[in-house]
Amino acid sequence: MEHWALTLSERCYRTMLSLYPAEFRIRFRHEMVQVFRDSCLDEIRSGRVSALLSLWVRALVDLVVSISRERGQALLDFRRLPTYAGGFIDSLVILTIIVFHLLVAGAGLATYMPRSYETTRGFFVVSASMGAALGGLGVTCSMMLARFRRIHYSSITH
Amino acid sequence: MATRRKQTVKAPEEFLPLTPAVFHILVALADGEAHGYAIMQKVSEKSMGTVRLGAGTLYGAISRLLQDKLVEESEERPDAELDDARRRYYRLTDFGARVLAAETKRMADLVRAARSTSAVRRIKPA
Numbered sequence: 457m458e459h460w461a462l463t464l465s466e467r468c469y470r471t472m473l474s475l476y477p478a479e480f481r482i483r484f485r486h487e488m489v490q491v492f493r494d495s496c497l498d499e500i501r502s503g504r505v506s507a508l509l510s511l512w513v514r515a516l517v518d519l520v521v522s523i524s525r526e527r528g529q530a531l532l533d534f535r536r537l538p539t540y541a542g543g544f545i546d547s548l549v550i551l552t553i554i555v556f557h558l559l560v561a562g563a564g565l566a567t568y569m570p571r572s573y574e575t576t577r578g579f580f581v582v583s584a585s586m587g588a589a590l591g592g593l594g595v596t597c598s599m600m601l602a603r604f605r606r607i608h609y610s611s612i613t614h
Numbered sequence: 615m616a617t618r619r620k621q622t623v624k625a626p627e628e629f630l631p632l633t634p635a636v637f638h639i640l641v642a643l644a645d646g647e648a649h650g651y652a653i654m655q656k657v658s659e660k661s662m663g664t665v666r667l668g669a670g671t672l673y674g675a676i677s678r679l680l681q682d683k684l685v686e687e688s689e690e691r692p693d694a695e696l697d698d699a700r701r702r703y704y705r706l707t708d709f710g711a712r713v714l715a716a717e718t719k720r721m722a723d724l725v726r727a728a729r730s731t732s733a734v735r736r737i738k739p740a
Contacts, residue, residue, distance in 0.1 A: 476670075484673040487650050487702055491669045494651040518668025525674055 461508060465496050469515065475523050477530040531595075554593060561589030626709070626716040629682065635675045638665055640684065640706060640714040647688040647705035650676075676704060684710035 469492045473485050492515065499507040563585075632640070642648060642656035654667050679685040688703040706714070728734050 480673075480677065484677065486700065488669040488673055490701065491650045491654065491672070495654075495669075514666065514668055518670045522668065522670025522674045526670075 459500050462493070462496050462500055465508070465512070466493050472519055475519070477526050479530070480526050557589050557592035561585045624682075626713040629684070629713050630717055630720055632713070632717045633675070634665065635667060635671050636679065637714075637717060638667070639672070639675055639679065640710060640717075643685060643704060643706040644711070644714060647690060647703045649701040649703050653704070679710070680704075683707055684713055 466489060470485075470489050473481060473488060476485075495511055495515075496508065499511050638657040638661060639653055641660060642653045645656075648656065650669070650672060654669075654672060657665055657667050676685065680687070684707060685704045686707050688705040690703065
């Protein structure tokens with residue numbers, strides 16, 4: 457019979473893997489769970505509770521770092537974006553975000569532009585508005601463009 | 615209609631410098647194919663316990679190595695009877711071996727340059 461700590465650890469780890477981008481998760485989930493399970497078994501056999509706790513601390517740090525990296529990579533990589541941005545509803549959401557960004561930036565500019573060089577606060581507000589507008593516009597345009605690119609799921613679901 | 619992306623052949627030097635995780639994985643695979651857990655153990659052994667890869671870091675690196683064709687999946691099983699058939703094995707490609715050799719040479723050159731400095735020659739490691 458399996459050790460309860462192994463079953464619980466595996467279940468928790470498997471749940472946390474859902475935070476990875478879909479493409480990465482589909483391709484590597486099984487292997488990652490297997491590797492984590494093997495590591496847990498080694499620590500449980502050593503008979504020390506602290507060893508399993510230490511493994512969990514390392515695994516959590518690793519998950520935070522690698523999930524951030526893979527999410528960032530997925531956002532930068534056009535080929536992966538259709539996984540997230542697909543369908544008419546998504547297009548509507550993206551268009552709403554673009555319009556919202558433009559309105560916020562416009563309101564910020566209209567309010568502070570005439571006085572922007574008179575106060576430090578005004579200067580920062582205008583800079584932040586412009587940054588948010590351009591950044592948001594860049595990301596959303598990238599997502600719109602990505603919708604029109606083809607993706608072959610067969611290569612990742614084998 | 616399948617879209618074809620333009621394939622460009624990269625020189626091994628274009629991948630340098632490798633990240634520590636990627637370098638250790640390539641070194642671990644240099645002796646032959648291995649599955650994920652075996653790679654982690656080899657990395658830990660070869661670095662004398664100083665490098666311990668997590669599963670996320672390992673498979674993130676493997677994902678990019680597969681994409682760049684530095685490693686490939688292997689169909690062979692070292693011991694089919696004892697092994698879990700669902701495990702995937704990875705092996706170094708010829709191109710991966712060339713990248714590893716180029717990185718090793720780059721690091722050796724750096725070490726040689728560092729050793730030639732008076733500061734390093736003056737201090738003997740304990």
